[in-house]
Amino acid sequence: MRTDRPAPDQAVMSFSTPWWLLLLLAVVALAVGYLLLLRRRRRDTLAFTNLELLDRVAPDRPGRLRHLPALALILALTLLTVALAGPTAEARVPRNRATVVLVIDVSLSMQATDVEPTRLAAAQTAAKAFADQLTPGVNLGLVAFAGTAAVLVSPTTDRASVKRAVDSLQLSESTATGEAIFAAMSSIETFSQSVSGTQDGPPPARIVLMSDGKQTVPGPDGENEPRGAFTAARKAAEAKVPVSTISFGTDYGSIEIDGDRTSVAVDDASMREIAELSGGQFFTAASEGELRQVYAELGEQIGYEMRQVDASRPWMMGGALLLVAGIGAGLALGRRLP
Numbered sequence: 001m002r003t004d005r006p007a008p009d010q011a012v013m014s015f016s017t018p019w020w021l022l023l024l025l026a027v028v029a030l031a032v033g034y035l036l037l038l039r040r041r042r043r044d045t046l047a048f049t050n051l052e053l054l055d056r057v058a059p060d061r062p063g064r065l066r067h068l069p070a071l072a073l074i075l076a077l078t079l080l081t082v083a084l085a086g087p088t089a090e091a092r093v094p095r096n097r098a099t100v101v102l103v104i105d106v107s108l109s110m111q112a113t114d115v116e117p118t119r120l121a122a123a124q125t126a127a128k129a130f131a132d133q134l135t136p137g138v139n140l141g142l143v144a145f146a147g148t149a150a151v152l153v154s155p156t157t158d159r160a161s162v163k164r165a166v167d168s169l170q171l172s173e174s175t176a177t178g179e180a181i182f183a184a185m186s187s188i189e190t191f192s193q194s195v196s197g198t199q200d201g202p203p204p205a206r207i208v209l210m211s212d213g214k215q216t217v218p219g220p221d222g223e224n225e226p227r228g229a230f231t232a233a234r235k236a237a238e239a240k241v242p243v244s245t246i247s248f249g250t251d252y253g254s255i256e257i258d259g260d261r262t263s264v265a266v267d268d269a270s271m272r273e274i275a276e277l278s279g280g281q282f283f284t285a286a287s288e289g290e291l292r293q294v295y296a297e298l299g300e301q302i303g304y305e306m307r308q309v310d311a312s313r314p315w316m317m318g319g320a321l322l323l324v325a326g327i328g329a330g331l332a333l334g335r336r337l338p
Contacts, residue, residue: 016086072326079319109264135303147174181232
């Protein structure tokens with residue numbers, strides 16, 4: 001399995017109200033004040049205590065445990081100050097809105113058995129698993145294409161209807177890849193208009209195109225014609241609807257037509273070009289297992305997104321625990337609050 005995809009962005013922590021961090025200056029001042037107080041107390045001890053009593057009044061190695069309450073309180077104030085600044089971190093969260101149209105090739109080449117049991121049967125199994133993996137907030141549609149393209153299911157959160165349509169796929173002649181992309185875009189546009197009245201506007205959309213061969217309608221060299229695959233990919237890019245393509249099958253696939261064996265090798269080049277022109281990603285899969293992996297990766301990308309979420313809870317909890325520990329240590333060691 002191969003995939004062309006961009007490198008992930010590096011996560012960076014930020015703060016919603018960073019001006020609260022100025023309180024750290026006060027925490028530093030308290031720490032410095034505590035050190036100065038210890039130093040002054042030591043100096044006063046030396047000034048007013050004779051040498052014979054020094055070991056009893058101010059031993060060379062005083063118990064270091066007495067500093068624990070102050071240290072705990074200073075650390076607690078530091079953590080609580082950071083919590084007040086509203087730290088945020090990047091987190092992977094389910095999307096609550098998105099539109100995906102799954103486009104499946106049902107041309108005669110999909111009956112090839114280079115992928116067991118056949119390319120179509122394996123594609124159907126993987127497509128249903130993809131539908132089950134998507135998060136509930138994703139609206140999923142289905143387009144099937146051979147010589148023509150048909151919208152079998154408009155984008156919906158009803159996974160059962162999509163899986164029933166996948167089970168009913170039938171093979172037909174020719175491969176109209178461009179028409180399939182245009183049909184998917186039309187389905188997305190219609191759905192987007194139906195939800196355009198919402199406050200957030202239409203949800204982000206993507207097309208997932210799975211095919212095993214080169215376009216034959218309007219012709220193998222007609223990708224740049226008005227209804228060709230490359231033209232459709234450029235239109236998808238203009239509409240900001242990336243097309244992620246999956247080239248499914250092997251180079252040694254063949255089918256029987258009128259008693260003769262005909263090669264139906266996959267066409268990686270055109271599928272890669274469609275993905276690049278539309279701003280999508282290109283994948284290859286030569287087995288049902290690899291196709292499942294591709295769909296699983298796409299499901300992760302589509303169903304989840306990285307967002308800056310509140311990360312103050314751990315800082316708040318740590319500060320509270322240290323505060324309690326500091327007070328407890330002060331009472332236990334010195335029978336007084338720090």
